[in-house]
Amino acid sequence: MCGIVGAVATADIVGVLVQGLQRLEYRGYDSCGLALHLGAPLADGAAPGRGLWRARSTARVSELAAQVQGVAAATGIAHTRWATHGAPAVHNAHPHVSHGPGAAAGQRPARVALVHNGIIENHDALRAELQALGYVFESQTDTEVIAHLIDSLYTGDLAEAVHRAAQRLQGAYAIAVLHHDEPQRLVGARAGSPLVLGVGTGGDGVPAPLYLASDALALAGVTDRFVFLAEGDVVDIQLGRWRVLGRDGTRLDDAQRPIKTVQVGSQDVALGPYRHYMQKEIFEQPRALADTLEGVEGIVPELFDDHGVRSRAAWRVFDTTQRVLILACGTSYYAGCVARYWLEAIAGVPTTVEIASEYRYRTSVPEPGTLVVTISQSGETADTLAALRHAQALGLTDTLTICNVATSAMVRECELAYVTRAGVEIGVASTKAFTTQLAALFLLTLALAQRKGRLSPEQEAQHLRAMRHLPAALQAVLALEPQVIRWAEDFAAKEHALFLGRGLHYPIALEGALKLKEISYIHAEAYPAGELKHGPLALVTSAMPVVTVAPNDALLEKLKSNMQEVRARGGVLYVLADADTHITASEGLHVIRMPEHYGALSPILHVVPLQLLAYHTACLRGTDVDKPRNLAKSVTVE
Structure with missing residues (x-):
């Protein structure tokens, strides 16, 4: 969602701030802005001006870049905002400033400038308190409260004021x-929202530039050395030096907050020959799966032991696992739903899948022997992190995450981890993150099955061969794109669609419906096909296309009966069928044949045509494919 970039250096950092915001545009935003300290001297000793200077825009970052052209500064902060409190408008855009009590904009130079990701839950009470002190509010945001609060606590030391203010804040920030x-000072703090310190390279007596960002990707090409801040940390950045303070205000040493070298490839964000990032990422799935499975020579618990850092933890956890609880949101939740079928059918482990945003707010019964599995592309999903912490508070300490970001909070806070290698995913609608999550969850299924004595060496070898063949199988599915485009031409004129699946393909129908509604804005629903006669059949007319996922599995004949129910009501079917299903195209029945039947791994293949269908339908309807309205990529607030 929102993005933060900041810097303290001796050279002009405006270009770094703007470039950092551009790298974070994929998260989704409705306004952007930056604040510069013109009193910070540049390398030649000259200060370009005095005090704090601010620019904001409700257009794209490129428009903000035009506003700051010709302005130079050595210290600054920048932000992209996804609206929560207050409409998308310039006066609500970050950075927010405080002019001190009794003053508004234009009456006194700004004393504090601040950018913020997250939500402050006690902002109303703080606002009333600060208004009583004479502070004038110019926005509807919760963020402006923090700026005034810090100003009210400032006695000459910014880090001290920020630390004291943080003790008053409730929520995520x-x-x-x-x-x-x-x-020449920049102070950051975090609780519930990610923040990293980037350490640049100095030399010849020039202090190293230092950076602050909500995502290491913002600093791709600028530095590859990062300090990942933990919950409650305050980081005090001054020219050429920094210190990290813990929640209690004590200084943390280098061993507690070490510098880590992380390669953040800027090439991953290049669009290349593709029209949209979503299209690029759909076609990157064979490579993403190959990378995710690289090095998997056999099924052993160490695959989930965070690359061997935590000795034999996975063996202990898997040997005592009696049930699995999966926590996730959105597309990741549907990956968990597929995994439930695998875990129960192959590993024989009872599995529950919970929407993370609901789990923490209901009374649940923790059961001994439960392995808690979180699934998240970013590893910073606020609802999933909160659900994880809730489960841990209930005593469920055996935790594992399937995540695409090795340095994320989710990986740090779980006992075990499998880091997928999908690469940076820019498009808001997840594609390659989903299929790599499924691959990791299938490996988890096999690992648990092995520990439970339900996986013979012959079965293990068979499954591994099938997984190694996935990249080639996906290439064959992607070759179906011209047929999918013909379907999209029909769908582009529709306003409603129904998706059907059975068994482990029901979650794939759910994911297909989600993709279509996310980026084409067509209302789409998904149901288990057996539920048609229990209500959804009332919606079926010739105006509502019905997409059916029809692999050649044990439920195929029942699914064919459900398809006949649709045809009898004049419904038009669009069927993804395996080659040997004997489903033949006819009037009102459109068929795309999958290249091969893939057994238990079939969901990984069947979802790809549904991704392509959503993508090409959205293109034909002219929507903003990569940045659909009202949505953000990394949901870091509740």
């Missing part, structure tokens, strides 16, 4: 703060 009186 990552903040970066400047003060008028300290031109």
